[in-house]
Amino acid sequence: MKGESKGILKRISGPVVTAVGLEAHMYDVVQVGDEQLMGEVIRIEGDKTIIQVYENTSGIRPGEPVSNTGLSLAVELGPGLLTSIYDGIQRPLEVLVDKMGNFIERGVTAPGLSHDKKWDFKPLVKAGDEAAPGAIIGEVQETNIVTRIMVPPNFKGGVVKEIKSGAFTVDEVVCTLDSGEDVKMMQVWPVRVPRPVTEKMNPDIPLVTGQRILDGLFPVAKGGTAAIPGPFGSGKTVTQQALAKWSDAQIVVYIGCGERGNEMTEVLTEFPGLEDPKSGKPLMERTVLIANTSNMPVAAREASVYTGITIAEYFRDMGYDVSLMADSTSRWAEAMREISSRLEEMPGEEGYPAYLAARLSEFYERAGRVETLNGDSGSVTVIGAVSPPGGDFSEPVTQNTLRIVKCFWALDAKLSQRRHFPAINWLNSYSLYLDTLSKWYDENVSPEWNGLRTWAMEILQKEAELQEIVQLVGSDALPDEEQVTIEVARMLREIFLQQNAFDPVDTYCSMEKQYDIMVAIKLYADLAYAALRAGVAPGRIVTITAKNDLPQIKFTQDYKADIEAIRKAMEAEFVKLREAL
Amino acid sequence: MKEYRTINKIAGPLVFVEKTEPVGYEELVNIVQSDGTVKRGQVLDTSDEIVVVQVFESTAGIGRDSGVRFTGETIKMPVSKDMLGRILSGSGKPKDGGPEIVAEKRLDIGGAAINPYARQSPEDFIQTGISTIDATNTLVRGQKLPIFSGSGLPHNEIALQIARQAKVPGSTEEFAVVFAAMGITKEEENQFMADFERTGALEHAVVFLNLADDPAVERIITPRLALTTAEYLAFELGYHVLVILTDMTNYCEALRQIGAAREEVPGRRGYPGYMYTDLASLYERAGLIKGEKGSVTQLSILTMPGDDITHPIPDLSGYITEGQIVVNRDLHRKGIYPPINVLPSLSRLMNAGIGEGKTREDHKKVSDQMYAGYAEGNDLRGLVAIVGKDALSERDQLLLEFADHFENRFVRQGHDEDRSIEESLDLGWELLATLPEELLVRIDRDLIRKFHPKYRSKEA
Numbered sequence A: 001m002k003g004e005s006k007g008i009l010k011r012i013s014g015p016v017v018t019a020v021g022l023e024a025h026m027y028d029v030v031q032v033g034d035e036q037l038m039g040e041v042i043r044i045e046g047d048k049t050i051i052q053v054y055e056n057t058s059g060i061r062p063g064e065p066v067s068n069t070g071l072s073l074a075v076e077l078g079p080g081l082l083t084s085i086y087d088g089i090q091r092p093l094e095v096l097v098d099k100m101g102n103f104i105e106r107g108v109t110a111p112g113l114s115h116d117k118k119w120d121f122k123p124l125v126k127a128g129d130e131a132a133p134g135a136i137i138g139e140v141q142e143t144n145i146v147t148r149i150m151v152p153p154n155f156k157g158g159v160v161k162e163i164k165s166g167a168f169t170v171d172e173v174v175c176t177l178d179s180g181e182d183v184k185m186m187q188v189w190p191v192r193v194p195r196p197v198t199e200k201m202n203p204d205i206p207l208v209t210g211q212r213i214l215d216g217l218f219p220v221a222k223g224g225t226a227a228i229p230g231p232f233g234s235g236k237t238v239t240q241q242a243l244a245k246w247s248d249a250q251i252v253v254y255i256g257c258g259e260r261g262n263e264m265t266e267v268l269t270e271f272p273g274l275e276d277p278k279s280g281k282p283l284m285e286r287t288v289l290i291a292n293t294s295n296m297p298v299a300a301r302e303a304s305v306y307t308g309i310t311i312a313e314y315f316r317d318m319g320y321d322v323s324l325m326a327d328s329t330s331r332w333a334e335a336m337r338e339i340s341s342r343l344e345e346m347p348g349e350e351g352y353p354a355y356l357a358a359r360l361s362e363f364y365e366r367a368g369r370v371e372t373l374n375g376d377s378g379s380v381t382v383i384g385a386v387s388p389p390g391g392d393f394s395e396p397v398t399q400n401t402l403r404i405v406k407c408f409w410a411l412d413a414k415l416s417q418r419r420h421f422p423a424i425n426w427l428n429s430y431s432l433y434l435d436t437l438s439k440w441y442d443e444n445v446s447p448e449w450n451g452l453r454t455w456a457m458e459i460l461q462k463e464a465e466l467q468e469i470v471q472l473v474g475s476d477a478l479p480d481e482e483q484v485t486i487e488v489a490r491m492l493r494e495i496f497l498q499q500n501a502f503d504p505v506d507t508y509c510s511m512e513k514q515y516d517i518m519v520a521i522k523l524y525a526d527l528a529y530a531a532l533r534a535g536v537a538p539g540r541i542v543t544i545t546a547k548n549d550l551p552q553i554k555f556t557q558d559y560k561a562d563i564e565a566i567r568k569a570m571e572a573e574f575v576k577l578r579e580a581l
Numbered sequence B: 001m002k003e004y005r006t007i008n009k010i011a012g013p014l015v016f017v018e019k020t021e022p023v024g025y026e027e028l029v030n031i032v033q034s035d036g037t038v039k040r041g042q043v044l045d046t047s048d049e050i051v052v053v054q055v056f057e058s059t060a061g062i063g064r065d066s067g068v069r070f071t072g073e074t075i076k077m078p079v080s081k082d083m084l085g086r087i088l089s090g091s092g093k094p095k096d097g098g099p100e101i102v103a104e105k106r107l108d109i110g111g112a113a114i115n116p117y118a119r120q121s122p123e124d125f126i127q128t129g130i131s132t133i134d135a136t137n138t139l140v141r142g143q144k145l146p147i148f149s150g151s152g153l154p155h156n157e158i159a160l161q162i163a164r165q166a167k168v169p170g171s172t173e174e175f176a177v178v179f180a181a182m183g184i185t186k187e188e189e190n191q192f193m194a195d196f197e198r199t200g201a202l203e204h205a206v207v208f209l210n211l212a213d214d215p216a217v218e219r220i221i222t223p224r225l226a227l228t229t230a231e232y233l234a235f236e237l238g239y240h241v242l243v244i245l246t247d248m249t250n251y252c253e254a255l256r257q258i259g260a261a262r263e264e265v266p267g268r269r270g271y272p273g274y275m276y277t278d279l280a281s282l283y284e285r286a287g288l289i290k291g292e293k294g295s296v297t298q299l300s301i302l303t304m305p306g307d308d309i310t311h312p313i314p315d316l317s318g319y320i321t322e323g324q325i326v327v328n329r330d331l332h333r334k335g336i337y338p339p340i341n342v343l344p345s346l347s348r349l350m351n352a353g354i355g356e357g358k359t360r361e362d363h364k365k366v367s368d369q370m371y372a373g374y375a376e377g378n379d380l381r382g383l384v385a386i387v388g389k390d391a392l393s394e395r396d397q398l399l400l401e402f403a404d405h406f407e408n409r410f411v412r413q414g415h416d417e418d419r420s421i422e423e424s425l426d427l428g429w430e431l432l433a434t435l436p437e438e439l440l441v442r443i444d445r446d447l448i449r450k451f452h453p454k455y456r457s458k459e460a
């Protein structure tokens, strides 16, 4: 600890204030004004210390005191994180309602974890065992998820002298080491510093999301990065929420950064009633929410992504696969811009600070599949929404994000307007993980899967070219084979790509079901081209009735018998078509 | 209260005052002109050397000789139940010849953010009687749903029709309308007031009027006064409040004017970089709170400059609101009222407010199917212009006709035509029945069998 220092306020201009006479280091947390609002040092200039304040500054006057805590902005990590909802600086919103009612007033602090609650600590090491930094010394069965208690990474570590068992608060010592260090269930970690790992590994396992277009065409790896840019109303939030619900991560951190209050409420009301398709347990039990909505202070919005990713890293260090959604990284960038312009910094592109690109890449760099300090493996997958002004992807936040992330899921207003959801444009989007993941698909889905994907992409690409001709001459003028291609592409779009997030069955589609649907479409295509070669008229081929039942499969839970029946019916119908020749 | 005569700079709506005692950020300021007129303002930046004050009225008449008084508190407004039926100016002064508002409470107009944990998800269907809203872009209680329009289009008529007809079927709870005009013309004001009087709505309404010839910077506080009033009525008195804010474009122009006067680095098209955050501080003041009876529903109107939906004003609004109703010039030219283009329109809270037990089990699917049909039919219009109708397949010809029927029968309705949700959905089915059944891929078989006119008439 650097010791307390006091100064006085000299200037207040929105969320940025200036103090004089304060001894400070960059990113120290300070208490501003008579009400001791929380702030953080963001610039030092001669005798002046410039501070961003995490709460509303109205009414604060020059002359009021400022004191430096000497600490960095940090989060409390330990049992109690799961199922919580926090603001951007880890104040629990549930506790704030108790303390100050329905509206968020200022000057109230609340710790991120409950310091009174006792948790059942079960030791996993015994006296005499080695406990290096990152080592797991015990666990707490929280929800259905176990929070593993680790030696903090910034400890020296040593041999366990004494370890306890039983009910403790997060502040009580549960283990002492011969290095003289006391391990508690809670650790405190500065949000702007990535938590250390032994090594970054190559992400080669997909994050299975249950979303056909993602798993099927543009998969993200566990520990990978993805961006979802799109204009307003195109489906960023719905997609992020679907990922938060159905992706096969063990822990989900969902950051509502500068977005709507109601969307966070929706997650809070909906998640406890939904089941994890794998564990059957309520989804809320694996979820941590950070909600710093658009009308909450911008400085805390800036901090919210760091708070979120630090919590994600903490669970990763326990050996979990964590996925983190940030909705929206553009609001985070705008918060940086707002603070930067109050500092009268030289603006870069479109008023964003020159360090925008650096901040974005530092953030995404905290994703990854890693070997943890204790030798286990864990991952943080980062999926960021981007909200480009006017839906124009050439703007700085989208462009700088594109340079870093490996998956690009481009939302398209043209698709959302015609209610093609998810409105992810299959021609512009891409995933750079296809090669590294192909082995997993071979082994876990089917050796045919990678081939089917390539086939589907080719058909869709072909359709786009044909559509240009159709726009000029009408579809009847196309050659026979291409008429069939157009029909197959339409099936791929309407049956495979479209997925209704609000349908209780279709919202999640297992890899197996994705494969079955794809195979059925491919079967139709194969039969159709064969019939065409045998001389059947394309008009008859595209209007066979057996395939009309295929879309219903999406909404059917036990679909196996149905899809088998459709396959048979298609085969039979094509046999008839050829016999009729 | 101390009065300073240390004004050293006046630039547009900003007054710079030197050598003051410590003054609080966002404090309310009174500026006294030499003729005794008092003007109000707010502190934008404060330091021990200089204080920047944004004046909410014209700065004409303010000079070095004017006195500046800092009130020591942020802007608060008196609120009371007696405000219902009153007409106030854009800064909250009585405009109807009635007495000053006697405060039951004085509230900060900035409005603190509702804690997301305290919010209740909106899910009560509001029937507006307009098919393109009820059936395809459903409004629910506590939603913020703006109307994106263009100059010269009938957005006011639509807003008034909604205000007249909006009801939650089966509910008898108390409702109120808070109407805030920012920079609208006298003529538009008359249109609104005449309608409020004709229908008796004024009794349940609080009206704030900042007209085109009122000071532009006053527009910064007008919506805040309106929303503070709305929150009071909703969360302290239990009313279901519909807030109409018009025209948000004028509000944003005022915001840009202040940004320019402060010599800030401008963002897109000269609007301040913080406009998203500023607009959010208005639009987010809508919703429901757990355990409270009332609600605030927001219907703001904005005119898109050059009909451009990517302009920063509609763009940033759309990123905050829970959907948008887009009024379209082509439909208006075709003589269709209300000229709502459903394709770019959206209600994000629709799913929560519809379906079995709320509206009808087929609602979502009928809506999706109509969208798909209309979108496809609409695209085909472009093709027809090139290749002619005869070159289209039979399927495409039917879709093309569907798009026409959709506009002429579903979109078009009378100014006082109040369609129930059943009527709107049945009308939808009637139009869908013009398409072959196998084209209705978005609707489950069961629903088709239950609601498709073909099967229904057989049963009857």
Ligand SMILES: Nc1ncnc2c1ncn2[C@@H]1O[C@H](COP(=O)(O)OP(=O)(O)OP(=O)(O)O)[C@@H](O)[C@H]1O
Residues within 6 Å of the ligand: A230, A231, A232, A233, A234, A235, A236, A237, A238, A239, A259, A387, A416, A421, A422, A423, A499, A500, A501, A502, B318, B319, B320, B346, B347, B348, B349
């Ligand atoms: N997969 C989906 N299935 C069904 N509907 C969807 C799907 N994705 C999006 N939608 C529809 O699109 C609407 C808008 O989506 P969403 O709120 O996710 O947009 P957004 O891109 O997050 O917009 P904003 O930037 O304004 O937050 C939703 O309310 C829903 O009606």
Ligand SMILES: [Mg+2]
Residues within 6 Å of the ligand: A236, A237, A238, A259, A327
């Ligand atoms: Mg969103």
